Amino acid sequence: xxxPPYAELLGLAVDPEDEAMxxxxxxxxxxxxxxxxxxxxxxxxxxxxxxxxxxHALADEGGGRIKPINVTVDFMRGxxxxxxxxxxxxxxxxxxxxxxxxxAWQDDPARPIAAARMNYLIARHD
Amino acid sequence: xxxxxxxxxxxxxxxxxxxxxxxxxxxxxLENGPDWVELALPYSPDQIGDPESGVIASGPILSMMDMAxxxxxxxxxxxxxxxxxxxxxxxxxxxxxxxxxxxxxxxCYRITRSIAFVRGQAHDGNPEDPLAHVAGTFMAxxxxx
Numbered sequence: 001x002x003x004p005p006y007a008e009l010l011g012l013a014v015d016p017e018d019e020a021m022x023x024x025x026x027x028x029x030x031x032x033x034x035x036x037x038x039x040x041x042x043x044x045x046x047x048x049x050x051x052x053x054x055x056h057a058l059a060d061e062g063g064g065r066i067k068p069i070n071v072t073v074d075f076m077r078g079x080x081x082x083x084x085x086x087x088x089x090x091x092x093x094x095x096x097x098x099x100x101x102x103x104a105w106q107d108d109p110a111r112p113i114a115a116a117r118m119n120y121l122i123a124r125h126d
Numbered sequence: 127x128x129x130x131x132x133x134x135x136x137x138x139x140x141x142x143x144x145x146x147x148x149x150x151x152x153x154x155x156l157e158n159g160p161d162w163v164e165l166a167l168p169y170s171p172d173q174i175g176d177p178e179s180g181v182i183a184s185g186p187i188l189s190m191m192d193m194a195x196x197x198x199x200x201x202x203x204x205x206x207x208x209x210x211x212x213x214x215x216x217x218x219x220x221x222x223x224x225x226x227x228x229x230x231x232x233x234c235y236r237i238t239r240s241i242a243f244v245r246g247q248a249h250d251g252n253p254e255d256p257l258a259h260v261a262g263t264f265m266a267x268x269x270x271x
Contacts, residue, residue: 002153003173004174004177004183005171005173005174005175005177006173006174006175006182006183006186007173008172009150009151009173010185010186017178028145028146029146029147029150030146030150030152031146031147032146032147036146038146038148038189038192038212039190039192039210039211040147040151040185040186040190040192041147041185041189041190042191043185043189043192043214044183044185044186044188044189047177047183047184047185048183048185051175066223067218068184068218069215069217069218070215070216070218071184071188071214071215071216071218072214072215072216073188073211073214073215074211074212074213075211075212075213075214078210080252083131093213098186101173104253126226
């Protein structure tokens with residue numbers, strides 16, 4: 001799956017062992033206050049991860065176009081100078097709307113630095 | 127009222143904020159009032175989220191609104207405090223128009239001992255036709271008051 005230009009701006013790469021997992025390296029482009037990730041960059045990682053998960057789920061059903069309706073982000077811990085992982089989970093794929101959850105973590109998936117909930121509008125190809 | 131002259135501490139922040147993710151996105155300060163700030167996000171092809179339409183991703187808009195609302199808290203306080211975003215919700219009312227600068231206005235409408243409540247809107251030329259609406263909270267680890 002090809003990632004959009006915005007994913008490249010964030011430096012995102014797909015995990016070679018898990019095509020649904022994204023990795024965001026620490027660097028100046030995603031830096032907030034000195035030494036910490038910018039909350040917007042963490043959110044960006046989770047939004048791209050959510051869309052990747054949704055595209056995978058949609059591909060099994062013939063594909064479609066995706067439009068974001070909203071996102072709610074909880075910031076739980078500061079993002080430090082190390083790689084950040086992001087993954088989305090489609091909790092419901094309806095005919096017109098999908099509910100997706102995403103989280104971002106660094107050392108341990110059970111200790112996320114942020115979590116998000118998104119709603120997407122879907123225009124199916126058919 | 128200029129942001130820089132009204133809050134000298136913020137000058138340093140804006141210089142620092144002029145680095146990192148904010149600089150990568152090309153964010154610029156536009157204007158401010160006693161409890162609000164407007165920032166600008168110029169259109170850039172490397173922020174595209176949907177290559178078919180050329181519409182930028184939602185992430186850069188969220189980043190701008192996070193920064194605008196954070197700055198609005200310091201303006202309402204009249205000084206810098208170390209704080210972190212607790213949560214942020216963004217409603218994407220419509221796609222941003224490809225080629226147009228997105229303008230984000232963040233406002234702080236309430237500050238308690240440890241929590242600041244913020245809201246904001248983004249548009250791309252006509253404030254009456256917003257493209258995003260946000261609501262969120264910030265928390266100061268050592269308190270706001």
